[in-house]
Amino acid sequence: MSVATVVTGAAVVVGLLLCGGGARADEVQPVEPAPPPTTQPGSAAPPPAPIACDRAVSQVHAALRQRAHLDGHLLAQVARLGCERFELDAWDAVALAHLDEFARARVLLQPWRTTAHAAHAGLLDAWTFWLERDGDAFTRAAAQLPEPERLRLVALASPSTTSIVLALGHQTTRRDAALTALARREDARERRPWLAGLLSVLVPGAGQLYAGSLESGAVAFVLNALAIGATIELARRELYVTAALAGTVGSMFYVGNIGSAVDLARRRNELAQAPWNDLLGQALLPEAFP
Numbered sequence: 001m002s003v004a005t006v007v008t009g010a011a012v013v014v015g016l017l018l019c020g021g022g023a024r025a026d027e028v029q030p031v032e033p034a035p036p037p038t039t040q041p042g043s044a045a046p047p048p049a050p051i052a053c054d055r056a057v058s059q060v061h062a063a064l065r066q067r068a069h070l071d072g073h074l075l076a077q078v079a080r081l082g083c084e085r086f087e088l089d090a091w092d093a094v095a096l097a098h099l100d101e102f103a104r105a106r107v108l109l110q111p112w113r114t115t116a117h118a119a120h121a122g123l124l125d126a127w128t129f130w131l132e133r134d135g136d137a138f139t140r141a142a143a144q145l146p147e148p149e150r151l152r153l154v155a156l157a158s159p160s161t162t163s164i165v166l167a168l169g170h171q172t173t174r175r176d177a178a179l180t181a182l183a184r185r186e187d188a189r190e191r192r193p194w195l196a197g198l199l200s201v202l203v204p205g206a207g208q209l210y211a212g213s214l215e216s217g218a219v220a221f222v223l224n225a226l227a228i229g230a231t232i233e234l235a236r237r238e239l240y241v242t243a244a245l246a247g248t249v250g251s252m253f254y255v256g257n258i259g260s261a262v263d264l265a266r267r268r269n270e271l272a273q274a275p276w277n278d279l280l281g282q283a284l285l286p287e288a289f290p
Contacts, residue, residue, distance in 0.1 A: 053083035060091045064290045069098040086117045093124055094288050102132045120287060123149045127288050130157055156284045159185075167284060178283035185276035189269045196265035200258045207261025211268050220257040227253050 056079035063072035076092035089112065093105040105128050112121040126141035130153065142153045148167075155163035159182050168175035191211050200207030205221030208214075227250025234243035281289035 053079070053085055053088075056083055057085060057087045057091070060088065060095075061290050064091060064095060064098075067098075069095040073099065086112055086115070086120075090117075090120065090124060090287070091290070093128070094290070097124075097128045097131050097288075102128045119146055119149055123153065123285070123287055126153055127156075127285065152284050156281060159280060159284075164284070174283045178280055181276045181279035181283060185273050185280060188272040188276055190272055191265040191268045193262045193265040193269075196261040197258050200261035204254060204257045207258065208264055211261060211264035213264050216260060216264060220253075220260060223253045224250065224257060 056075070060072045060076045060079065063069075063075055073092055073095040076088050076095065080088055080092075089108045093108045096102075096105040096108070106125055109121040109125050112118065113125075115121075122141070122145050126138055126145060129138035129141055138153075138157070142150050145153070151163075151167040155167040155178070159178075161179060161182070164175060164178045164182065168178060196207035196211050198207070199210050200220070203221075204224035205217035205219075208217035208220055227246060231243050231247040231250055234240075234246055278289060
């Protein structure tokens with residue numbers, strides 16, 4: 001073995017020793033344990049941040065503006081687990097009322113009737129009775145409200161130029177919006193129910209055609225024609241008892257045809273007036289029409 005080889009091997013060994021053992025033990029920093037949690041077991045959780053509650057209220061309000069009433073109700077239920085806000089209960093009550101859950105809506109509002117939100121809660125409570133078409137309960141609930149809220153409810157239940165001016169006379173923007181919606185609402189009444197009924201008296205099915213339903217008109221005409229034809233044929237064959245029964249059934253078809261025509265005309269008007277009813281509600285009662 002040559003001297004150069006020995007020297008090279010010694011240099012490699014010395015280098016390995018320096019690389020592997022050059023770090024001193026006192027230079028290695030120990031890992032500090034994580035501090036224990038500040039919340040002790042059994043202690044109350046910190047209150048929710050106001051920003052989070054505000055965001056939850058905004059989400060419920062946005063859902064109601066899109067007529068997603070079930071979504072709004074579910075969002076309010078989830079948010080209520082961490083937030084106790086009147087706005088959440090109020091919008092949730094509005095969602096429930098639009099879902100025909102009137103009693104549940106009033107239960108949500110009841111605890112707030114003795115707080116600073118009493119007027120708002122009472123307004124929504126009376127509005128649920130109006131939406132439920134319970135006139136007596138609506139009148140009693142509205143009578144307990146302060147005059148500004150009561151006048152707005154009266155204008156919503158029986159809209160007219162006079163009632164709107166009385167309710168919103170000092171609020172020019174909302175008053176003008178309500179008067180415009182009222183005028184457009186009246187113009188949207190395209191069908192007269194009394195005329196639909198009269199047409200069906202003269203010709204079964206004609207009132208349904210006037211109301212815009214070709215299928216209902218055809219069915220009413222065919223049923224009445226068959227009943228009348230069967231009655232005449234049975235009477236011609238001197239089957240008077242059977243003819244009387246057929247005539248009774250035919251008269252029921254005839255009366256039902258008149259009622260159907262009137263109902264179709266009313267529903268046609270309600271569909272045409274729905275957008276303007278919403279605008280009227282937003283102007284008169286923004287607490288219930290977001």
